[in-house]
Amino acid sequence: MLRVAVPNKGALSDSAAAMLAEAGYRRRTDAKDLTVLDAANDVEFFFLRPKDIAIYVGSGELDLGITGRDLALDSLAPVVEQLSLGFGGSTFRYAGPADREMSAADLAGSRIATSFANIVRADLDSRGIDAEIIRLDGAVEISIQLGLADAIADVVGSGRTLRQHNLKAFGDVMCASEAVLVSGADVEPSRAAKQLIARVQGVVVGQQYVMMDYDCRKDLLDRAVAITPGLESPTVAPMADDDWVAVRAMVPRSGHQNVMDDLSEMGAKAILASDIRSCRF
Numbered sequence: 001m002l003r004v005a006v007p008n009k010g011a012l013s014d015s016a017a018a019m020l021a022e023a024g025y026r027r028r029t030d031a032k033d034l035t036v037l038d039a040a041n042d043v044e045f046f047f048l049r050p051k052d053i054a055i056y057v058g059s060g061e062l063d064l065g066i067t068g069r070d071l072a073l074d075s076l077a078p079v080v081e082q083l084s085l086g087f088g089g090s091t092f093r094y095a096g097p098a099d100r101e102m103s104a105a106d107l108a109g110s111r112i113a114t115s116f117a118n119i120v121r122a123d124l125d126s127r128g129i130d131a132e133i134i135r136l137d138g139a140v141e142i143s144i145q146l147g148l149a150d151a152i153a154d155v156v157g158s159g160r161t162l163r164q165h166n167l168k169a170f171g172d173v174m175c176a177s178e179a180v181l182v183s184g185a186d187v188e189p190s191r192a193a194k195q196l197i198a199r200v201q202g203v204v205v206g207q208q209y210v211m212m213d214y215d216c217r218k219d220l221l222d223r224a225v226a227i228t229p230g231l232e233s234p235t236v237a238p239m240a241d242d243d244w245v246a247v248r249a250m251v252p253r254s255g256h257q258n259v260m261d262d263l264s265e266m267g268a269k270a271i272l273a274s275d276i277r278s279c280r281f
């Protein structure tokens, strides 16, 4: 049976659960459950702390896991990304007091508080900077005002937490993160693992596109195809009125409103954009 780790709470948990459900897997009914057996698909899901997931997968105890790229990197566990999942986007940055202009060079000799000590150590080493790393479990932004640290290194999502604590990010982004599906680095994914990867990929790709349908005069078809080329080529179907055809093509979700504007301007009618819940190529 395939064994898959899923975040049990936190920033990634709801979206990860929704994505697996959309891919056809059984959901847990109680947020306190630590395991769910999906007998129909021959998969057992384990609901674990997001930080621990790469450790279980890297050790080979579990076959696949959903976690954050930053968490996987910091774990030092031997895992590889099979898929980027398109949610849980964040950056991992240094930050310091908003009224101080700081750069990475200012970190020399400083105290840096973080929950991601390995990422910070690797970054400091790559710059040849000697600094003290203070390992905290969370709420890292408070450590400067409490006098524990001179700078922090933490996850920045909306940036709201930094602003609330009068802090400002500086230096290069150490990790551009999002939710990822990982497998062990030393093993080829099994047939069952590949099937789960393909199903989840179908959902991820589906979310990145919309299906566009519209009616188009035959003499405008070349222009229409140029606007919506589809993945291979659009489907063109006859209509009862012989001067018109019905066109159907996948369009990237980002910018699909512009595509609708262009089609409308060209003279297309009844332009519809619908969600794609899952797809395979």
Ligand SMILES: Nc1ncnc2c1ncn2[C@@H]1O[C@H](COP(=O)(O)OP(=O)(O)OP(=O)(O)O)[C@@H](O)[C@H]1O
Pocket (backbone or CB within 6 Å): 009, 010, 011, 012, 050, 051, 067, 068, 069, 070, 071, 088, 089, 090, 091, 137, 138, 155, 156, 157, 158, 177, 178
């Ligand atoms: N706005 C955000 N805030 C926090 N984490 C985010 C955000 N956006 C994405 N993430 C990602 O979520 C993951 C962290 O998840 P989470 O905060 O649930 O874990 P944790 O900090 O280990 O758990 P907890 O906060 O319960 O102690 C990281 O991969 C992080 O990059």
Ligand SMILES: O=P(O)(O)OC[C@H]1O[C@H](OP(=O)(O)OP(=O)(O)O)[C@H](O)[C@@H]1O
Pocket (backbone or CB within 6 Å): 010, 011, 137, 138, 139, 140, 141, 154, 155, 156, 157, 158, 159, 160, 161, 162
């Ligand atoms: O830029 P923002 O959108 O404000 O999000 C970033 C904050 O969210 C996370 O904290 P979390 O809620 O996971 O709490 P924690 O610090 O205890 O892990 C992260 O560690 C930052 O503190």
Ligand SMILES: [Mg+2]
Pocket (backbone or CB within 6 Å): 010, 138
């Ligand atoms: Mg957190």
